[in-house]
Amino acid sequence: MKDSAACFAIExxxxxxxxxxxxxxxxxxEARYDRGSIDNKVISTEAPADLSPPVEPALLLPGPRKPLHxxxxxxxxxxxxxxxxxxxxxxxxxxRTTPENQDEEITFSIEEIPESDRPLALPGAVFYWSxxxxxxxxxxxxxxxxxxxxxxxxxxxxxxxxxxxxxxSLGERIGWK
Amino acid sequence: MVVDSCLDRESRQxxxxxYLTELGIDVATSVKLFVITHWxxxxxxxxxxxxxxCRDAKFVCSEALRSTEFIQFVRICSxxxxxxxxxxxxxxxxxxxxxxxxxxxxxxxxxxxxxxxADRRLLYLPKNNRxxxxxxxxxxxxxxxxxxxxxxxxxxxxxxxxxxRRAVAQRPNHVSVALWIIVGNLNILLGSDLENHRDKRxxxxxxxxxxxxxxxxxxxxxxxxxxxxxxxxxxxxxxxxTPEAAALLTPFASGKRPLPSQDDVEKIRSHTSQIYCTxxxxxxxxxxxxxxxxxxxREIARTRRVxxxxxxxxxxRLSAQRGLDDPTIELFGEAQHLT
Numbered sequence: 001m002k003d004s005a006a007c008f009a010i011e012x013x014x015x016x017x018x019x020x021x022x023x024x025x026x027x028x029x030e031a032r033y034d035r036g037s038i039d040n041k042v043i044s045t046e047a048p049a050d051l052s053p054p055v056e057p058a059l060l061l062p063g064p065r066k067p068l069h070x071x072x073x074x075x076x077x078x079x080x081x082x083x084x085x086x087x088x089x090x091x092x093x094x095x096r097t098t099p100e101n102q103d104e105e106i107t108f109s110i111e112e113i114p115e116s117d118r119p120l121a122l123p124g125a126v127f128y129w130s131x132x133x134x135x136x137x138x139x140x141x142x143x144x145x146x147x148x149x150x151x152x153x154x155x156x157x158x159x160x161x162x163x164x165x166x167x168x169s170l171g172e173r174i175g176w177k
Numbered sequence: 178m179v180v181d182s183c184l185d186r187e188s189r190q191x192x193x194x195x196y197l198t199e200l201g202i203d204v205a206t207s208v209k210l211f212v213i214t215h216w217x218x219x220x221x222x223x224x225x226x227x228x229x230x231c232r233d234a235k236f237v238c239s240e241a242l243r244s245t246e247f248i249q250f251v252r253i254c255s256x257x258x259x260x261x262x263x264x265x266x267x268x269x270x271x272x273x274x275x276x277x278x279x280x281x282x283x284x285x286x287x288x289x290x291x292x293x294x295a296d297r298r299l300l301y302l303p304k305n306n307r308x309x310x311x312x313x314x315x316x317x318x319x320x321x322x323x324x325x326x327x328x329x330x331x332x333x334x335x336x337x338x339x340x341x342r343r344a345v346a347q348r349p350n351h352v353s354v355a356l357w358i359i360v361g362n363l364n365i366l367l368g369s370d371l372e373n374h375r376d377k378r379x380x381x382x383x384x385x386x387x388x389x390x391x392x393x394x395x396x397x398x399x400x401x402x403x404x405x406x407x408x409x410x411x412x413x414x415x416x417x418x419t420p421e422a423a424a425l426l427t428p429f430a431s432g433k434r435p436l437p438s439q440d441d442v443e444k445i446r447s448h449t450s451q452i453y454c455t456x457x458x459x460x461x462x463x464x465x466x467x468x469x470x471x472x473x474x475r476e477i478a479r480t481r482r483v484x485x486x487x488x489x490x491x492x493x494r495l496s497a498q499r500g501l502d503d504p505t506i507e508l509f510g511e512a513q514h515l516t
Contacts, residue, residue, distance in 0.1 A: 075470040106478040124342030157337040167249035174275040
């Protein structure tokens with residue numbers, strides 16, 4: 001079991017981000033300011049080649065970050081919801097950590113599904129259930145169970161019409177029509 | 178004759194093919210009828226392989242599955258939704274085999290495939306070289322069940338803009354094909370997953386009340402729908418079976434509770450003490466995992482069980498030499514006599 005454990009870094013912005021300031025990597029900044037400046041008493045009637053306003057070096061890029069959390073996965077299942085009845089969800093789950101294991105049928109409270117995913121939790125919907133440890137950089141470790149319902153594409157009218165034509169043609173080929 | 182299909186756990190072959198082949202039977206020419214009672218996963222695995230191997234068999238399924246909507250449903254689920262559901266997947270393979278059969282892979286003498294509907298005779302083998310005739314009748318679905326089923330299949334089809342979810346079996350089983358087999362002067366009732374219904378035009382009530390069904394009493398009953406209480410109809414037992422008929426049960430660990438329950442068994446026991454079950458009715462314990470995982474699962478899951486495990490077989494044999502009224506019953510593997 002431990003051999004198949006995996007770690008995922010959870011990307012979270014640090015509270016005080018470290019930044020690299022681009023000022024330090026523009027070599028001719030001063031030279032650009034000097035061109036045509038009043039201090040040098042140079043008057044020119046020609047249009048300057050570069051009409052863009054002088055830009056303060058305000059472009060900031062985030063620096064390298066360390067993840068604040070690591071999720072050590074001990075077990076994952078892929079599930080299919082069979083029925084929602086009251087506050088209870090009945091589902092069949094397939095072991096993704098040890099695929100040789102037989103499928104199991106479970107019931108659990110709908111509360112285990114994140115609120116944002118509950119509208120998707122309908123019979124036939126696919127979900128992933130992970131159990132593991134959430135390790136924080138400050139050394140804290142929490143045991144975590146996470147159920148997420150898979151976001152999947154929707155049927156298009158074009159696809160459904162094509163399937164209807166295909167079904168009619170298949171029915172004729174097998175002599176059912 | 179082969180009815181429905183499931184796989185041998187070790188060889189992954191359809192159990193019926195494995196058994197008949199081991200008996201030395203040429204399945205290509207000897208099997209005359211292959212019946213799929215309905216499209217749920219637990220009745221279909223390996224069915225396409227049986228259809229392929231049993232070249233001379235007529236294929237029979239419920240008339241309700243003939244609709245374009247059902248074919249569309251199967252095609253949508255198996256080819257377009259990128260998700261697996263073994264019941265519809267297996268039916269898609271059946272369609273593929275049926276296409277091949279329709280293009281000359283099968284002798285013309287076999288005749289067309291058949292649709293099962295209540296009181297239709299599906300097979301008749303006259304005595305000829307044997308000492309008994311054989312007849313097979315469909316007892317269901319009724320006409321009303323057909324109408325209902327067509328509407329239900331239509332509702333299974335997705336609408337534009339809805340997510341591509343997996344196909345989940347719908348209940349109740351109005352369109353299951355229950356069968357009545359006549360061997361000489363003996364009758365056998367295969368109850369499929371047909372359930373009972375308040376409406377006398379549906380389920381077992383419709384079967385018992387039908388004036389056109391074959392008469393007589395069955396001495397062997399494959400108990401409908403895993404012995405569930407919603408498939409129990411006392412008149413099916415009192416009017417269609419002999420006292421102390423052999424009741425053959427197949428357990429089902431999926432669903433809100435495993436089937437049959439002790440109460441279910443007691444109901445059957447009020448008609449016969451000869452109850453045989455092909456496996457453990459309670460389902461199987463999940464495997465042990467990492468202790469942290471097991472602890473978390475215990476906190477989250479209200480109920481939990483493995484739905485497929487080792488199964489046994491109940492073999493009932495009639496000997497033409499000894500006389501058909503002297504059957505033998507043998508149990509293999511996990512099968513048990515429920516005393």
